[in-house]
Amino acid sequence: MNTMLEARDLTKRFVKTLDLAGKIAQKLGAGVREEVVHAVNHVDFSIDPGEVVGLVGESGCGKSTVGRMVAGILPPTEGKILFKGTDVAGMDDADSKTAALQIQMIFQDPFASLNPRMRVQDIIGEAPTIHGIIKRAETAAYVEDIMLRVGLDPDYRRRYPHQFSGGQRQRIGIARALAVKPEFLVCDEAIAALDVSIQAQVLNLFIGLREDLNLTYLFISHDLGVVEHISDRVIIMYLGRIIEIAPTEELFKSPNHPYTKALLNEVPRLDARRRDFAPVAGEIPSPIDPPSGCHFHPRCPHATERCRNEVPVLKAVAPGRVSACHLNDTH
Amino acid sequence: MTSARSTLQVEGLETYFFTKAGVVKAVDGVSFAVGRGEVMGLVGESGCGKSVTGFSIMGLVDPPGRIVGGQVLFNGENLLTASEEHMRALRGSRIAMIFQDPMMTLNPVLRIDTQMIETIRAHERIDHASARQRARDALGQVGIPSPDERLRAYPHQFSGGMRQRVAIAIALLNKPDLIIADEPTTALDVTIQGQILYEAQKLCRELGMALIWITHDLAVVAGLADKICVMYAGKIVEQGLVDDVLDHPVHPYTVGLIGSVPSHNPRGQPLAQIPGMTPSLLNLPPGCAFRTRCSRASGICEQEPRLSEPRSGHKVRCFHPCLEGHA
Ligand SMILES: Nc1ncnc2c1ncn2[C@@H]1O[C@H](COP(=O)(O)OP(=O)(O)OP(=O)(O)O)[C@@H](O)[C@H]1O
Numbered sequence: 001m002n003t004m005l006e007a008r009d010l011t012k013r014f015v016k017t018l019d020l021a022g023k024i025a026q027k028l029g030a031g032v033r034e035e036v037v038h039a040v041n042h043v044d045f046s047i048d049p050g051e052v053v054g055l056v057g058e059s060g061c062g063k064s065t066v067g068r069m070v071a072g073i074l075p076p077t078e079g080k081i082l083f084k085g086t087d088v089a090g091m092d093d094a095d096s097k098t099a100a101l102q103i104q105m106i107f108q109d110p111f112a113s114l115n116p117r118m119r120v121q122d123i124i125g126e127a128p129t130i131h132g133i134i135k136r137a138e139t140a141a142y143v144e145d146i147m148l149r150v151g152l153d154p155d156y157r158r159r160y161p162h163q164f165s166g167g168q169r170q171r172i173g174i175a176r177a178l179a180v181k182p183e184f185l186v187c188d189e190a191i192a193a194l195d196v197s198i199q200a201q202v203l204n205l206f207i208g209l210r211e212d213l214n215l216t217y218l219f220i221s222h223d224l225g226v227v228e229h230i231s232d233r234v235i236i237m238y239l240g241r242i243i244e245i246a247p248t249e250e251l252f253k254s255p256n257h258p259y260t261k262a263l264l265n266e267v268p269r270l271d272a273r274r275r276d277f278a279p280v281a282g283e284i285p286s287p288i289d290p291p292s293g294c295h296f297h298p299r300c301p302h303a304t305e306r307c308r309n310e311v312p313v314l315k316a317v318a319p320g321r322v323s324a325c326h327l328n329d330t331h
Numbered sequence: 332m333t334s335a336r337s338t339l340q341v342e343g344l345e346t347y348f349f350t351k352a353g354v355v356k357a358v359d360g361v362s363f364a365v366g367r368g369e370v371m372g373l374v375g376e377s378g379c380g381k382s383v384t385g386f387s388i389m390g391l392v393d394p395p396g397r398i399v400g401g402q403v404l405f406n407g408e409n410l411l412t413a414s415e416e417h418m419r420a421l422r423g424s425r426i427a428m429i430f431q432d433p434m435m436t437l438n439p440v441l442r443i444d445t446q447m448i449e450t451i452r453a454h455e456r457i458d459h460a461s462a463r464q465r466a467r468d469a470l471g472q473v474g475i476p477s478p479d480e481r482l483r484a485y486p487h488q489f490s491g492g493m494r495q496r497v498a499i500a501i502a503l504l505n506k507p508d509l510i511i512a513d514e515p516t517t518a519l520d521v522t523i524q525g526q527i528l529y530e531a532q533k534l535c536r537e538l539g540m541a542l543i544w545i546t547h548d549l550a551v552v553a554g555l556a557d558k559i560c561v562m563y564a565g566k567i568v569e570q571g572l573v574d575d576v577l578d579h580p581v582h583p584y585t586v587g588l589i590g591s592v593p594s595h596n597p598r599g600q601p602l603a604q605i606p607g608m609t610p611s612l613l614n615l616p617p618g619c620a621f622r623t624r625c626s627r628a629s630g631i632c633e634q635e636p637r638l639s640e641p642r643s644g645h646k647v648r649c650f651h652p653c654l655e656g657h658a
Pocket residue numbers: 014015016037038039040057058059060061062063064065066222287
């Protein structure tokens with residue numbers, strides 16, 4: 001069986017170009033150099049058809065950058081993405097157009113991603129008509145169908161985005177993505193901006209759509225509770241690298257990597273009352289100048305000399321589980 | 332819970348905004364009390380009136396907003412009748428507020444030491460060197476490494492989490508009796524949030540401050556607070572000890588909120604969601620504001636439910652509280 005999606009050695013570097021002051025300083029020989037951000041650093045993972053894979057990590061660790069490369073809206077610096085076994089970079093025009101439709105992305109800020117001057121019916125109906133997925137005459141019925149599916153009242157089809165609440169706007173974004181009949185959705189913090197009760201509604205929508213339409217998700221979130229609820233497997237990133245991948249239940253029951261352990265320990269839980277917080281020390285380092293060896297070593301209680309010098313690679317620690325920590329070599 | 336020893340006792344607080352479009356009853360009859368060393372969680376979804384409650388206690392409500400009723404008793408003194416001069420003296424010394432955006436507290440163009448020393452000397456006659464020493468100690472207290480060096484930095488030289496710590500350090504400078512923290516960790520990462528919660532908890536225990544922690548995250552309150560107030564559309568709909576409210580919620584809204592927390596539910600299963608959305612507070616019709624979303628609503632819910640106390644210390648504002656199966 002083919003995988004739905006595979007990332008091989010996927011890497012993205014951003015070069016922060018100098019501002020005017022920097023350029024002048026450089027001309028004057030001040031030794032100011034352009035900064036390179038290693039946003040995503042040689043990551044490998046695969047996603048099976050029908051699977052929901054959660055991608056978690058703290059701010060700036062590269063989640064969105066991975067998501068945007070997977071969705072085809074950001075070219076990788078190195079490495080490749082295989083969609084159903086074929087390298088998307090090597091596809092001919094027709095195949096690459098098909099792949100672009102089959103992989104859709106849903107963003108955090110529902111408002112910023114919707115054209116404020118378009119009516120809902122056009123936001124949802126435009127792409128499938130242009131791409132010939134439906135005939136123009138069928139558009140109205142098609143839009144109505146999709147609106148019902150995502151829980152929007154079709155009577156609102158002539159309204160503009162600003163006339164909807166945050167939760168409804170996110171539904172419009174989901175409807176727009178579904179309209180081109182995708183198989184694979186990249187959801188980037190898709191419920192993060194919503195209130196708790198609305199989050200639950202939209203999360204339920206994602207769960208229902210997955211079953212009804214047999215969708216595959218890469219579900220990006222910093223909220224471990226949400227990821228635990230919806231994912232079959234979870235990928236944990238730290239500073240541009242994947243540090244652990246595991247089936248959800250196993251990960252939450254027995255995390256392997258010290259960073260994963262620290263992260264899970266910090267997740268506030270309803271049943272953890274008046275607890276004694278014992279947080280992991282230190283700040284998240286800058287991806288411009290990441291620590292040597294294991295990126296986590298300045299904050300890790302188990303760090304040794306080796307951790308400062310040698311990058312731990314992802315290794316199998318159990319069937320279907322990988323983790324990147326030197327501790328796994330010592331016993 | 333409303334003993335004479337309460338640091339803060341809020342009674343029937345009403346704060347309305349008189350806008351061109353109509354009246355927004357942002358805080359509509361809110362009562363609670365917090366004592367020394369006690370942490371109270373104020374929980375609710377966006378727009379329910381949490382921040383306005385905090386601003387009202389601080390005396391920071393600006394037109395078109397106005398406090399139209401109630402009492403705010405701080406160490407027994409009603410702040411709503413206090414002079415602006417007196418309020419200024421209290422703010423930053425006896426009562427402090429921490430915001431979601433630490434830049435509400437910090438001045439971007441002043442060094443941290445300047446800001447901290449000014450805050451101390453605004454309320455106390457103390458020489459520069461001692462003020463500096465106290466600022467240094469406060470930074471150390473909230474876990475900022477090499478505080479001597481960091482004192483000379485500007486706010487933009489700190490990460491978001493560090494900036495929030497500095498804001499907390501400033502709030503602590505004059506050892507206030509009460510801190511109102513308005514979603515101070517909402518914008519932060521989990522491990523950084525954990526660090527801030529740890530500091531807040533430690534300070535509350537060590538210094539015996541009263542702490543009001545405003546958040547939309549029930550789980551944060553579960554780990555931090557002693558008691559909890561759940562707010563909906565300007566009113567507190569349920570309040571009590573954390574264990575009572577989270578283990579035996581009686582208001583349909585609280586029950587729904589708890590059902591909406593993913594980690595509290597079986598994996599992959601639909602959550603017991605609350606239908607609909609929070610109402611606009613502009614010209615809100617009388618009666619229970621939750622009734623359009625409530626599965627227990629009946630005709631009587633078009634009237635105003637009063638606060639009842641089905642169990643000692645556990646209060647609810649509902650005609651049909653979920654008392655089934657409770658002793
Ligand atoms: N266009 C860009 N130019 C320069 N740097 C960038 C750009 N986009 C992202 N970065 C940097 O790459 C790193 C990873 O960013 P990314 O947006 O993928 O993080 P993230 O994990 O999605 O974080 P968050 O949880 O805050 O959304 C960050 O250091 C970010 O500042």
